[in-house]
Amino acid sequence: MDADEKIKISVRNLDFFYGKGHQALFGNTIDIPEHRITAVIGPSGCGKSTHLRVYNRIFELYRGQSAEGEVRIDGENILAPEVDVLELRRKVGMIFQKPTPFPMSVFDNVAYPMRLHFKLSKSEIAERVELALQGASLWDEVKDKLKKSGLALSGGQQQRLCIARAIAAQPDILLMDEPTSAVDPVATLKIEDLVLQLREHFTVVIVTHNMQQASRVSDYTAFFYKGKIVEFDKTEKIFTNPSQKKTEEYITGRFG
């Protein structure tokens, strides 16, 4: 970790259970730096998404899933029961594998989190919607289509709409769970460029199946295997000179 980097998310001994007896994460310990892009890689079923979904406690929607340990965001353990989950989810935005625009217009999609969390005037909302769409590199493409349904956009545009929507809530952290897996290659590159820009204002954690994407986009990379974090280091090091054997085997395509 560089000297000028602060830690945004600090995880200590995180265990995760899908119902009693089925443990999916084992003693995860990691420090996610602020204003950096951290990629999370590993073979299918290794727990990458599960780990990500602890950061905004979205797993709580499902009965029987539970997390134990410490996950500190800005020093506060977000797994503690006193934590306000609604506020946590505003501060930690999430983008999913498939684009999930709400069944409303493009404008309303982006305005929704603003109306949800803040009391703003109509003009303030309009202004911030434009800013969010610009921040998601989508403004030019949709500025004439703001009233059209969000579902009328192309796949790549829909995903960027979801990013704009996530940004509109004014989060600190953006969690991305394989955001380009359902999107065509051209749109994928657009989204990857966007992620690089997002670094300036947000802390990004991106789970990806695609190693090339991880090496293109991220500053740090964490390698997961069977629910454990095998290695976490600067991306360059992971991909050129990993210190763990398992990491090397995965990188070179021995399995995965």
Next chain:
Amino acid sequence: MTNNLKSIINPARSDRLFRIAAGGSAILVVALLAALLIQLGVGSAPAWRKFGLGFLIGTGWDPVANVYGALPSIAGTLLTTALALIIAIPPAFVTALWLVDAPPGIGEVLSQALDLLAAIPSVIYGMWGLFILVPLMQNRIQPFLSDTLHLGKIPFFGEYGNGFGFLTASLILALMILPYMSAVMRNVFQMTPSMLRESAFGIGCTRWETAKDIVMRYGIRGLLGGIFIGLGRALGETMAVLFVIGNVTTVPKSLYDSGTTIAATLANNFGEADGIMRAVLFALGLVLLLLALGVQVLAQYYLMMTGAKRGEQ
């Protein structure tokens, strides 16, 4: 060789016969629907010839003088149906919502219990309504609403009632259609993609906000289909209404008034009907059929668009 040939030919013929019989049976459904329309149309022709379309807004009902008007019945049907929907839709919506996310054990039991409401025959609802609800309305509930809550001051509401009437009928109807609508709505909610719900929660929505702003919009067609199903049931319900509505052929002036619906008028008058009165009853039946047909077609249309089940099982 010839033996084998024989055994090949016969199955082919029985096959064709079977197909024809089966196909005919299937088409029978469509034929029945058509027959219903035609029969009621033909049977009611004398009434239309005598009274014309004014029959629909006529308010008189005097069998002796051969004066008949459909308005009391039609108005009664529309009023009870509308009121039943207003009373039943919010609980149907929120119970469906709660049941979808409920803990597995309790949720299952309560679901089954709610669905059992739908299995109770309407004549039983009628009995309960007549012997239990009507006195209750007269002695406790109606005074409470009119006097204690001062609702009696509202123009159409009603100040004194004998327990029979539109409000009572609507309450029972609401109880009867609740399980149907709740079941369809539950189905619709379950069909919402989990990623969409997670997106909403991920932004920081509460359960209610997710339901109100996102799930409801996503499944609006299915929800409308469910409401139309409830509407259809309320429209045609005869027995439960018959027992408690008071059976007076006048246009409603207040919720506490006794009145009638198309179905109740039909049930009440059939014993002695002949001649022009019979044609009048057929005419009323035709109106009900057309209303129900319209509602059903809309309901099926909406449900088809979402692929939601009818919720009747």
Next chain:
Amino acid sequence: MTAIAPQKRRGLFRRKLTDRIVAVLSVLALFIAVAGMIWILYTVLAHGASVLSWTFLSQPSKPYGVMNGGIANALLGTVAITLGATLIGIPPALLGGIYLAEFAKGTRTGDVVRFAANVMMGMPSVVVGLFVYAILVVPMHGFSGLAGSVALAILMFPVVLRTTEDMLLMVPDSLRESALALGCSRARTAVRIICRSARSGLVTGIMLAVARVSGETAPLLFTALWSDAWPTHYFSEPTANLPVLVTEYATNSPFEAQHAAGWGAALVVTVMVLLLNISTRIIFKEKHNGR
């Protein structure tokens, strides 16, 4: 984007309160609905149980004013009418369902028939009663148990048609293909193999339809009407039946004894219908869990 000032934040407390209130109202609504159901069932049980006895079930009903009437004739009448309805309505419904599932999958005809069946299921039973009145009672110059059966059959027909189709469609195509590959005709495959495989589902569908029509009153008012006699002239005379008995005793009679008898009959009807209903659920669940 510049940060939004804290005073512009919407109150979290209020949002959570709304959420909580809705949850409470949901449970309340559920509670009221289930309580209502229990209340109704309890009422029927309480009023009807006191009247039930062997004499009650084996004596025929008596005209107004005569004491000690039972419901035996109505019970028999209901059984006869329902049986008749089953015999009239189920075979074409099964055939039609087989047609939809085995011969008309994906065709326009199939879609039209299915749509019509769904619409037909929502038709008010009064209207069906009226229809049968017009085509049977009037020409025959009289009410009859047969007319009642026809009316109930018409009500059962679209329901069993659809459930048959649904159940048959659940049978995997591989079974169909193996039968056809052996040289079995389409008809034979459908009846002997597919139907056999979906047997319990088909039976469930039929039972559910029977449960639904056993409690139907309105169509019987126009067709079978009511009588104090034994149902010996099913084809030509008004036939006693339970639902209309309940209606008559409850709404047209001033005698307490008959009100009580009405409750007894209501209890019998309710038990019949609920037993059928609950057993179909159990059978269906077992079938699913056994898989």
